[in-house]
Amino acid sequence: MYLKSLEVQGFKSFPDKTVLQFGSDITAIVGPNGSGKSNISDAISWVLGEQSSKALRGAKMEDVIFGGTQKRAPVGYAEATLVLDNQAGQLRIETPEVAITRRYYRSGESEYFINRQTARLRDTNELLMDTGLGRDGYSIIGQGKIDSIVAARSEDRREVFEEAAGISRFRYRKEESERRLNQAEENLLRLRDILTELEDRVGPLKEQSEKA
Numbered sequence: 001m002y003l004k005s006l007e008v009q010g011f012k013s014f015p016d017k018t019v020l021q022f023g024s025d026i027t028a029i030v031g032p033n034g035s036g037k038s039n040i041s042d043a044i045s046w047v048l049g050e051q052s053s054k055a056l057r058g059a060k061m062e063d064v065i066f067g068g069t070q071k072r073a074p075v076g077y078a079e080a081t082l083v084l085d086n087q088a089g090q091l092r093i094e095t096p097e098v099a100i101t102r103r104y105y106r107s108g109e110s111e112y113f114i115n116r117q118t119a120r121l122r123d124t125n126e127l128l129m130d131t132g133l134g135r136d137g138y139s140i141i142g143q144g145k146i147d148s149i150v151a152a153r154s155e156d157r158r159e160v161f162e163e164a165a166g167i168s169r170f171r172y173r174k175e176e177s178e179r180r181l182n183q184a185e186e187n188l189l190r191l192r193d194i195l196t197e198l199e200d201r202v203g204p205l206k207e208q209s210e211k212a
């Protein structure tokens with residue numbers, strides 16, 4: 001899938017709005033140590049739904065927000081927007097390009113947008129499912145990722161193949177249905193308890209009503 005552009009603002013070392021346009025060929029990002037190269041790939045993982053601050057090289061999620069320098073005050077929120085080409089319709093949304101945005105405030109509040117319209121994290125996850133781009137996708141190969149795939153437990157490795165085969169969506173739906181079924185069963189159990197309790201009260205009440 002072709003990543004067309006990335007816009008960051010208040011994200012890690014990018015306090016100001018910064019737009020990177022990617023060509024359709026290979027893009028290499030070069031720069032001195034500590035200049036923010038890895039922060040760019042962090043921004044891409046983050047906007048695609050990464051929830052682990054460790055995976056984003058921080059201690060807590062707030063570390064993605066520009067924390068200030070000697071010359072600049074910290075900012076209140078971090079935002080990143082990734083624009084993906086969707087001419088081939090790989091993403092199940094009918095627009096030729098899709099903009100995914102994530103915003104995070106110091107208060108801990110998160111916001112997600114798809115094509116600039118409010119969405120939930122779940123919508124982003126579902127949109128990216130089976131494309132290899134999602135949170136658990138294999139499109140971002142960082143240092144050590146190959147090793148971890150090779151050394152992974154077979155169940156974990158199976159997830160990588162399922163994502164590549166485009167069937168993650170079905171596993172996700174199955175798990176979701178099982179969760180709902182369990183919930184419904186628990187509710188049923190509770191209802192049966194209440195019913196038994198009520199049934200126990202019917203006898204004495206009947207007696208009372210007959211006496212009355």
Ligand code: ATP
Pocket residue numbers: 011012013031032033034035036037038039040063064065066067068
């Ligand atoms: P290397 O080539 O050494 O891997 P790099 O170009 O990949 O470096 P990054 O790791 O992307 O560099 O960026 C590190 C810089 O980002 C550091 O200067 C760090 O202070 C800055 N930085 C990271 N998080 C924040 C933040 N929340 N606020 C301000 N600056 C930050």
